[in-house]
Amino acid sequence: MRFLRLIQNEMMKIHSKRNSWFYYLFLVMGVIASAILMKYMIPAAGETINFVEFSNYMKMALAPFITIFAVVMGAQTITEEFKDGTIKQLLIRPASRTAVLLSKYVSIILIVLIAYAVLLFVSLLTGVVLFGTSSPGDVSFAILYKKILYDLPGMLFIMTLSFFLAVVFRGIGLAISVAIIANFIGGLLITMLSKYAWAKYIIFANTDLTVYDPDPLINSGMQPPFAGMTLGFSLAVILAYIVVLLIVADLIFVKRDIR
Template sequence: MSLLIKNEIGKIFGKKSSWIYMVIILIAVVLGGILQKNFTEEPSKNWREETQARVNQLEQDLKTAPEEEKEWMMADLQQQQKYLDENINPNAMSNWHFMNQTVYGITTLVTLFAVIVSSAIVSSEFSDGTIKQLLIRPHERWAILLSKYLSAVIYSLLLVIVLIVSGYIAGSLIFGTGEFTAKFFEFTLEGGRKIAEIGPQFFLKVLYYLPSLLVFITISFMLSTLFKSQALAVGIGIFVLFLSSTLGGLIVMLAEKYTWAKFLIFPHMDLTVYALQDKILEDVTLPISLLTLSVYYVIFMLLTFTIFQKRDVSI
């Protein structure tokens, strides 16, 4: 099996596109850092004095403000006071702030490239006419298919590593190194804010991102075994990727009325929600989402290997 995996990884890196994807991630990280540096205020050493002055000004303005403005002014006042109470610089910026804000957002590119590679890894054998030569080797079909799947997973994880390492280096060079456990306010999906530690929060998001990435790889890999056309497999894989985010939000709203909607896969595809809040819906927590994804994962894998075992490889 190890030789099969090594051979498949060699095939992946034998294509220029596989290296180009890594270069694009590096460029995206550097450009993201430069843009954030140019459009972000420089952290002030006197931020406490400035924040206290803001609090004092808001307290004065509240006395004469129109009723329709008092609500947002009070919310701003409370937030400014929280910065002081928790000793959190609202304009703080370091490599870990960059990692949590910008680098994590680039995981969308990682998922896209993982989907493209996974969608093409089997279908390209049909398109190139090399599937027969592949299957005449003294290996079971399931072993050949598993080696391709594991190779796609390994390559995708390498993309994640490239993103994290390049993000840390670029962030350190552009913004300087900061405290790993520095506190900051993270926005929740409901519009509130929670106090978190910047470094651990970033890695928590990455940890929650990995199961979703694995499911996208699995769906794309299944499509790669279903279609002999590489273009069709990749196209549908990308379509599913972008459709999932849209459907996820719609089905979450639908699930508030219909219980069955909670068991569809799309609301559970973005587990990073749990880095911000404990529930997606009133009774949908992380264990339920993981269980739901696990069930779909097993179904996708069974379909993939069953179809490939019985597939007519005539070209």
């Protein structure tokens, strides 16, 4: 019960800041602007899709911004506590430092899920209004939901990396920049190391889970970067990296002298 109160407190603090609501507003406005553009300025595109396909387009276009949102929140929730000096007030509570840290981490996960829910709801609703439900389409609800589920583990790792760096260095700029750069150059790194079998244990070889789905509408013809890799293997690698980052972050946070 105490841990749930900590999460509730973190959620209230996050949503008390205007920049959190700006992210949601950005997603909403991005969906609406895209729908108007496709419907009235590119009518040929708008006439060939239905509301589910439109939502799929919005997921592909705006999901990267949710990843950036997750990275920023992962860094901000820790660094701002140190910057404002409120970390002292937080740690004098009866809850352990581990519980405090985990409550922040869980709160960020919930915020990311809310952002995805906002994107999905607004894009489906806008799609129904402007594109209707009768046009046949290749993308089904199942495909759309599976694509979102495949995105989440990799995004969770990048968010965890940002969270970890914020705990270690207490600097928001470094935590955000390193996490975002790592997210973009990870694929290049795997390509450079593709001749080494051990490279399959590098996290960035495992973050694209769509390659394991047999549906070409999901995998886009891509294959796992290394032979013998499976969905279970990649999920296990992602989980291992996340657990290690959280354990190290917790050890540093528990032992750190807060003045």
